[in-house]
Amino acid sequence: MKLIKRIILLGFFFILTSCQGQLAEKNNSLLTKQNQVDHSNYRKLTPEEEKVIVHKGTEYPGTGKYNNFKEPGIYGCKRCNTPLFSSKNKFNSGCGWPSFDDAISDNVKEILDADGRRIEIVCKNCGGHLGHVFRGEQFTPKNTRHCVNSISLVFEKEKDIKTDTAVFASGCFWGTEYFLQQMGGIIDTKPGYIGGKVDNPTYQEVCTGITGHAEAVRVIFNPDSVSYEDLAKIYFETHDPTQVNRQGPDIGTQYRSEIFYFDDEQKRIANDLINQLQNDGLNVATKVTKASTFWVAEEYHQDYYIKSGKHPYCHRYVKRF
Numbered sequence: 001m002k003l004i005k006r007i008i009l010l011g012f013f014f015i016l017t018s019c020q021g022q023l024a025e026k027n028n029s030l031l032t033k034q035n036q037v038d039h040s041n042y043r044k045l046t047p048e049e050e051k052v053i054v055h056k057g058t059e060y061p062g063t064g065k066y067n068n069f070k071e072p073g074i075y076g077c078k079r080c081n082t083p084l085f086s087s088k089n090k091f092n093s094g095c096g097w098p099s100f101d102d103a104i105s106d107n108v109k110e111i112l113d114a115d116g117r118r119i120e121i122v123c124k125n126c127g128g129h130l131g132h133v134f135r136g137e138q139f140t141p142k143n144t145r146h147c148v149n150s151i152s153l154v155f156e157k158e159k160d161i162k163t164d165t166a167v168f169a170s171g172c173f174w175g176t177e178y179f180l181q182q183m184g185g186i187i188d189t190k191p192g193y194i195g196g197k198v199d200n201p202t203y204q205e206v207c208t209g210i211t212g213h214a215e216a217v218r219v220i221f222n223p224d225s226v227s228y229e230d231l232a233k234i235y236f237e238t239h240d241p242t243q244v245n246r247q248g249p250d251i252g253t254q255y256r257s258e259i260f261y262f263d264d265e266q267k268r269i270a271n272d273l274i275n276q277l278q279n280d281g282l283n284v285a286t287k288v289t290k291a292s293t294f295w296v297a298e299e300y301h302q303d304y305y306i307k308s309g310k311h312p313y314c315h316r317y318v319k320r321f
C-alpha cells in the first residue's frame with residue numbers, strides 16, 4: 001500500500017512540475033531591495049544556468065549532475081556560494097532531482113510560487129531559484145523534501161571546507177547582521193553580546209549599559225570563499241565608524257563601533273583598514289579588541305530583517321574602499 005501511495009504521489013508530482021518551466025519570471029524582492037551590497041563577486045552564469053537560477057526554469061528530471069550523487073560535503077549556491085544543503089540531509093526520493101530533508105542554517109528562503117500552490121525555494125543571500133519544497137510526503141522522519149535543480153548548486157567536498165570566525169559590533173545588531181548575511185561564503189551569522197562584565201546577559205540588561213556589552217554579530221565563514229578583509233570592509237561600509245557610542249538614533253555604549261579579533265592577522269587587517277580610512281580623512285572611533293566570550297542573543301533578534309521583511313533604519317551601504 002505504501003508503495004502504491006508513493007507511486008501516486010510521484011505521478012502527481014510530475015504533473016505539478018511539468019509546467020514549472022513555463023512560469024513567468026517574478027520580481028525578486030531580494031534583488032530589488034534597497035541598501036544593496038556590491039555583488040560583483042557573484043559567479044558569472046552560463047545561459048543554461050541563468051534559465052533556471054534567474055528565470056526560475058527547471059532542469060529535465062534525471063539529468064542533473066547531483067541527482068544520484070552521494071559524496072559527503074556541502075552544496076552551495078551556484079551564483080553566490082552560500083552554503084545551502086549538506087549531504088547529511090540528502091536522500092533518494094526517486095523524483096529525478098536532488099532531494100534534501102533540511103537546509104543549512106536558514107540559508108534557504110521559502111516563497112509562494114507564482115502558481116499560488118507550491119512553495120518555491122530560493123537562496124536567501126542572492127535570491128537565486130533552487131526549486132520547490134514539499135512537506136507531508138513521509139519520505140524521511142523530517143517529512144520534508146527540498147527538490148532542487150542540480151544546476152543551481154555547486155558541490156564542495158567535506159574535507160575541503162574550512163571555517164573561520166569574526167565578530168563585528170556596529171550599533172543595532174539587526175542591521176549589522178543584515179549586511180553581513182548578504183556576503184557569499186557565509187556559513188552562519190548570529191547577533192549577540194560581547195565585551196561586557198557579566199555572563200549570559202539578556203537584551204534588557206545590555207540595554208541598560210551597565211553590563212558593558214556591545215551588540216555584535218558573530219560570523220562563521222568559509223575563508224576560501226570570502227576573506228576576513230572583505231567582511232571587515234563591508235562592516236566599515238555599512239555603518240558610520242566615526243560615531244562614538246552611538247549609531248544614528250541608537251545611543252549608548254552597547255551601540256559602539258568595535259571589532260573583536262581572534263588572532264593577530266585579524267587584528268592587523270582591522271588596524272590597516274582603520275589607517276586607510278583615517279588617511280582618507282575619517283576620524284574613526286572603531287575600537288579593536290581581543291574577542292572575549294560571545295553570548296548569542298535571544299531568538300527574536302536572529303535574522304530580524306529577513307523575518308520582518310523590513311530594511312535597516314540605522315545602517316546603509318556607503319562605498320569607502
Ligand SMILES: [Zn+2]
Nearest residue numbers: 077080123126
Ligand atoms: Zn545565492
